[in-house]
Structures are given as C-alpha cells and as structure tokens.
Amino acid sequence: MSKVLITDYTWPNIDAETAILKAAGIEPVVAPDSSVETLTRLAADVDAIMFCFAQVPASVLQNAPNCKVASRYGIGVDNLDIAACTELGIVVTNIPDYCIDEVADHVMAMALSFNRKIVKHSSMVKSSGWGSVSLTDTMHRLRDKTMGIAGMGRIGRAVADRARVFGMTVLAHDPFVDQPDAPEGVHMTSMDSMLKDSDFVTLHAPLIPETTGMIGTDELRLMKDDAFLINAARGPLIDESALVKALGSGEIGGAGLDVLEDTAPPDDHPLYAFDNVIITPHTAFFSQASTIELEERTAREVVRVLNGEMPEIVINPEVLGKTRAGI
Secondary structure: OEEEEEOOOOOOOOHHHHHHHHHOOEEEEEOOOOOHHHHHHHHHHOOEEEEOOOOEOHHHHHOOOOOOEEEEOOOOOOOEOHHHHHHHOOEEEOOOOOOHHHHHHHHHHHHHHHHOOHHHHHHHHHHHOHHHOOOOOOOOOOOOOEEEEEOOOHHHHHHHHHHHHOOOEEEEEOOOOOHHHOOOOEEEOOHHHHHHHOOEEEEOOOOOOOOOOOEOHHHHHHOOOOOEEEEOOOHHHEOHHHHHHHHHHOOOOEEEEOOOOOOOOOOOOHHHHOOOEEEOOOOOOOOHHHHHHHHHHHHHHHHHHHOOOOOOOOOOHHHOOOOOOOO
C-alpha cells in the first residue's frame, strides 16, 4: 500500500478521509506530534502528506523521497515550503472554497456580538444578576454603518453580501480587484481610506510577505476610536504588540480575533485582558458539514495525484511536467 502522512488535525477523528484513502489502497500514518523532528522521521517512506496547521519546512520534504503530493486541509499554505515542493517535484493542493459560509457567518457574529455587547452583558447577568446591566454602553444600529473588507476573495465577497443585507455601506481594498470587478454595492478604495471610514474592518488577505503585519501602528491610528477590527484569516496579518497598545490607549473600540500570531498562544496572552476583545480559538472554519467536506476533498486530492491524475487545485503549477507523479 501507498502511505500518506497526516501531520495534524483538529476535528474529533479522521474516519471520513481514512475511508477514502483505504479504498484507494493508501494507508494513513498519523503523526503523534507535529514537531519537525517527528515529521521528518515519518516522512521518510510516505507517498503523500496531508497537513493542517503543522509547519512543513524543506527539511521534512527533503527527507521524503517518495512524496508526490502535499495536500492542505484548508485554504492557506503559508506553513508549507512551496518552493521546496516545486524543486522536488511535489504537487501542492489545497481546498480554497470549503468554509466560505462558516467564516463569513463568524465575522458577522463577531461584529454583532461586539456591537450589541452580547458577551459582556451575558457575563454580567450570570455573575451579578439581571439588574447589573446598565444602559450606558455605546451601541449602534448596523444599518448605515460601514464595513471595511481587506481582501475581495471568496470569503470577503461573502462577508460583503451579509453586510449589505444588514443595510451597511461596504468599502473594500484589494490590489487585484478594480471597481468594475467588484460585487454589486461594494465600493473599492485605498487601504487608508477604508481604515479611516469604516466602523468595522475585517481582514481576508492571504498571509504572504507583503501582508505580514499589514495592520500595525500606522494603520490602527487611521481607524476610528470606536471601530472594531476583525481577523478570521491569519494571525500575523496584525502586529499584536501594536494592537495591544492601540487597545490600551483607546485608539480603536475593540477587536474580534479568531487567530493570533502564535498558533498556540500562552494562557497569559496580553490580549486576553481586554473586555473589548472577543477571541475564538481558530474555529471560524468549523461546522460539521464543512469539516466532513474538508476531510473528504483533501483525501481525494491525494488519491488523484497518486493515481497520476490532475488534482482539482494546483498551488504550484510550475511543477507540472516535472512531477514525481508524472503529471
């Protein structure tokens, strides 16, 4: 049988992908931990790698002489050395469209929870009783407020659709999307203008060198002092030290974060101390339906490549014609 190394996963089990892999004659090998040392050792005799949040550097790939495909459980592939894959003839795939509704819903849930003070008021009632909540918090109707979206990909467009249903004005910035290509009702503008004019700002850019730290001290200073920053994309898009300072000085109204710079943040993370920060543990992607879809489609991409077939998505098309899989 062929073997596939599963570096890591966050759902309860791998039954869905295991059924697909074994039906194709592929044995899953689950790493007991995702350290580079462990992955390097286990990669030595596998034909494929399926990875989620684990870092897969060149050293792991170079020790996998039979590996033909690296298939990402998810969208971003910033935790894989793609250049090394291309050099070694390894096809890289991902699933770019499996949790669009879930993440877009999560973004709006963050905005609504902050705007209506849902988390705060619920905590106050549970700790101090029904009469403990005074109506002194600032709350707004979402109608006629402005949602700013950085990145007009699939998820950014889904957020725009939802924001417009609430009657919000939608501003967006994306260096690859001009106004004629924008969704109906979305006004493309510069990053600075979007930050200045938005009541809510949500990030949907890929994590690449150009976007790392795209929200830092200067960008936070441009935002309204009651604006709410949302990140359900990748943690390093935000300079967290700058965000802590901005929250501490009241430069912005709050933040909703599904991701942090550190994928395993410490229990005393400074952002945990702010009442105006909502944090979820990278669960925006999750629903039972989206997870099963992710597991099955990630496995099917492996099966296709190991059968010498083209996968649905190729992240590194320059590898084609010189792949170990012969495609």
